[in-house]
Structures are given as C-alpha cells and as structure tokens.
Amino acid sequence: MPNFYQDADIPFLLCETGVWIEIPGAPRMKGIVDYASKEYLQTLQIAGIRGTAITAVVQTSALPSPLANKTPLIVDGQPMILRDAQQEGDGAITVLLCERPPP
C-alpha cells in the first residue's frame, strides 16, 4: 500500500527550501516563495508595466481563519500585504498572493 503525504508532512516538505512567513494570529511558518516577472497593461503589444507576481506556498492548516485580504505579512523579512489566498489541489496547501506596501 503506497504512503501518501499527509498534512503533517507538509511542514517537513517546506522546511528545506521555505522561508519564514509571519502572519498575525498564526505561529511563524515556512513557505516557498516565488517572484515571477510578468508584463501588465500592454497596449498595441508594447510598453506594458513589468510587475512581479509574488506568491508564497504555505500549509493551509497553519493559516489563521478567517484570513482576510489586505492582511499585513512578513515574507522572508520583507513587509507584504496579502492580496488573496487561494487553495490548491485538495486544499492542503494555499498560495498566498502578495503585494508590496506602497513606498
């Protein structure tokens, strides 16, 4: 009988490559962060704005509930604001979409 990863295994999977994420109302947790460049607001296929999609993959059960959009976060030491939280697959992990606070 195969062994499937369970919810309790997720912190172990995230601890190697994850960075610390701090969310008010929850213990500090590890998450895998991606910074992916993307071009927005192009017209006539030129001169868009090069933004960065900032995502953090975390364990859903480690998140406070409810987790409201616009919650301030600390991601790898950087202040961020939660744009949205979207569960993936069976819901065991959640992708946090982050934005930088205004300068």
Next chain:
Amino acid sequence: MRSLRAQIVDAAIALLNTSPPAGIPFAERIRFEPYGPEDLPAINVMPVREESEKKTGRWGPLLTRGFTLRVECRVSGSPADVILDPLLVWAGQSLGGQDFGLLAEDCYETLCEWSYAGSDQNYSMASLDFRINFSTLSNDPTRNSLLTP
C-alpha cells in the same frame, strides 16, 4: 521632408514636455520597452489611427485627415483614478485646442479608457485619444497649402 503628421507628433510631445508640473513625467515617443515600477509614472505618446477623406472632389488638391494621437499614462498606487488624474489634466491642457503652429485645424479629446492590474503593486493606465484634424495636399503629405514651397 517630414509629413505634417510626424511634425504634429513632434509638436505634441514638445508641448507635453514644456515645463510639466511637479510629479508629471516627460512624455516619450512610442516606447516599446516595458516600464519597471521605478519608471512610473510614465507617459507614452503614439499615433494609432488616421482616416482621410477627399472633400474637394476628384480634381481638388486637398486631403482632409482625422488623426488619432494616443497619450498613455501609467502609474502605480491607489486610488488609481486619483493618481492618474493630474496626468490626464496635463495632457488635456497641453494638447486640447492646439493647432500645433498652424499644422492642424483642431485637436480635442475623443476617448479615455482606464485599465488596472494588481500585482506586487497596483498598476493602472489611462489611455487618452486626441483627434487631430488637418489637411494636406492629396499628392504630398508634407504640405498643407499650394502656397507653401
């Protein structure tokens, strides 16, 4: 010799870049490269369309042209429409009613569209079209009168 259209674009960009108020960026001409967040706010100016009509008949010398010049304003931050507004005001004040040194007959705003994108910051754009009416000789887009050499 450059077309009147190209001279009008030159003149429009020169007007936009003449003593812009604080916080208003200098306008660029048909920028292709993406803007980074550090480049914002930004103004990009580009010709997008022109319709022509010969109102003087088969043997008449003039071609009447309706030229659309687009002024694109991009910013970051919130509230987006409030941040974009001074750029749109500046474009309207700079170009509205202009004859560009007798190159054109009129210039006025015809369409403004706003677009938004949420990412690592809130990015927004307003695309403001100006209609510029001008005429050239039907056989020479560099001249608008039989009298000019």
